[in-house]
Amino acid sequence: SLREVLAQQLPQLPQSRERAFASALVHAGARGWLRWNAALPRLLQKPLPRRLGALQALLVLGLTQMEDLGVPAHAAVAATVDAARALGHDAQRGLVNAVLRRWLRERDALLARLDADAVSRARLPNWLLQALHADWPAYAASIINASNAEVPPTLRVNSARGSRADYLQCLAAAAIDAQAHAWIASAVTLAASLDVTRLPGWFEGSCAVQDGAAQLAASLLDAPTGARVLDACAAPGGKACHILERSAVQLTALELEPARLTRVRDNLARLRLHAELRVGDATQPATWWDGVTYTHILLDAPCSATGVLRRQPDVRLHRRASDLPALIAQQRALLDALWPLLARGGTLLYATCSILRSENAAQVAAFLAAHGDAEALPIALPAGRADGPGWQILPGEDGLDGMFYARLRKRTAC
Ligand SMILES: C[S@@+](CC[C@H](N)C(=O)[O-])C[C@H]1O[C@@H](n2cnc3c(N)ncnc32)[C@H](O)[C@@H]1O
Structure with a gap:
């Protein structure tokens, strides 16, 4: 990439x-x-x-x-x-x-x-234009505009190290033009791109670069202190770090690619956070799971990345329509394999940075139809809309990347 x-x-x-x-x-x-x-x-x-x-x-x-x-x-x-x-x-x-x-x-x-x-x-490639017009006919023009926009980075202030208000003052003192996001408590939008190592407190872990839409995962998962959390597709670790900044949970960060797990390790070290790191295939728990259920699971699944073209413009060139069936099958395999690892009453947050219904609302609806012990919990955010059992933010809405979230709870009794 x-x-x-x-x-x-x-x-x-x-x-x-x-x-x-x-x-x-x-x-x-x-x-x-x-x-x-x-x-x-x-x-x-x-x-x-x-x-x-x-x-x-x-x-x-x-x-x-x-x-x-x-x-x-x-x-x-x-x-x-x-x-x-x-x-x-x-x-x-x-x-x-x-x-x-x-x-x-x-x-x-x-x-x-x-x-x-x-x-x-x-x-945008023809296959994607057709998919946008099929899934979001009323929004296709705004998705296209947002996907071609050049956007400055958004920061996540590390609440374990200081408040956002204090960090905004540090930015102002360093003459870096920035603004608090209107409703995402940890997010700060920079006015222009810059070398991140120039940010105040970068090496001390005061902040990280992460789009506001991705910063919603930690609060939607809402894991309290002491929770046993699995981040099943963890690298490079943005969401895992945010979950740890919010509360003192016991987090296992699982990642298929050993080289990518190194990035999780580096991010944890810079942000002064701790998690158990494991290389493993989330669809094969028998090879890495210790048999103790998790109260909270984050499944930030591999996807088409069609919601983040403004930040990763090359995705439009290397993603093909023919990639979709394999991605959808992989997401379903991940959901099916991880569900037994969730404790009764626990929450699995399914997330993608896709705007395609086949990876999002339709994927989760099919999962719910096949798992009688699963129910979708409601989500209501100031940007986006309910879509089937989840919530879809489209690129550019309130300055955010496109993201889909669904909160799935395991019933305590069937
Ligand atoms: C969307 S990215 C995760 C981003 C991450 N949650 C964050 O916020 O920084 C998906 C990750 O899942 C990993 N992955 C793909 N298939 C996997 C599998 N079967 N088991 C574990 N990890 C997998 C990919 O290598 C990739 O790093």
Whole structure:
């Protein structure tokens, strides 16, 4: 994913200004790929061969700079030609120059063509546009707008280390423009992106980066002090850490991927929190479970991530419609395998960052139909709407990412 590539590559740029520009450029490039890449066939005399894939990406980034980032045309063209040379495409520098200059000459007509096509207008793949129109016809336009917006990070203030009001004062003292979220008690919205290590108290664990919608999980799970909690799909640990910041619970963080569990360990250490960490497959409890039931289970399931395209714009490029059946089957297998691990009277919070009903309301409705000892508890939040047995927030609503939650309680008697 773009996030992982950037984590490896950005530290190689010496200046923070360069790192910020590179990050903004590739995020915008992923966001705009389906639009600007669609312009290339009209600008090139013949398609580029596969071996020139990097050059194609460079041309898309050239258009992105001019059209989405407001870089003056002469600077964008010159930088893109220079980059072609840096990538070893000296022989194609003339081609890069000609393509971008042709764009500038024919821009109005080409923009009109791009706007006439649904995919290049919405910057979303066709399968997703169809799914949005099927699931959320009245909201499709606002979902598309929100999915293409560039949004500054939201912070979660670590309530175990201090109050949000105090932290806002620290931000103000550091001249960092920020605002308390109107109704999510732990959330602070920054006015602009920045290098997180510049945040006051970052290394002491005063805050973490987490969208407000994800910050709702801990209060919906509502695990009290002493509760025995399982976070079944834990990495990178944002929600697990928040649950621990809220109350002194005994939390087991389970994760399939050992390398990703390291990120949970790092986040716990920075935030000065403690949990039991386990590598394991949540669909195979026999391989890792000690046989003692949990009072609270968080299942933040692997999903299409269609609710977080504004923060992870590359998801629109690597997610395929054909991924959905396997994801839906995996979510169902996780629900079925984890349900026996929940104590009677306990709560399982099912969460996804998807906006597709097949992964959300329909998934939970099918689970409830098959499990007579499960009931959905009501959810009422200031943003979003009830959808079947759960609650759906769509991207952009009250400044939040798209998230789905369902609270499932195990009946004490059938
Ligand atoms: C949506 S992410 C969880 C995000 C996390 N809860 C947070 O707030 O930071 C889903 C995670 O589940 C893990 N996962 C997928 N299948 C799993 C399985 N069968 N057992 C345990 N973890 C799994 C993935 O590797 C991924 O790290």
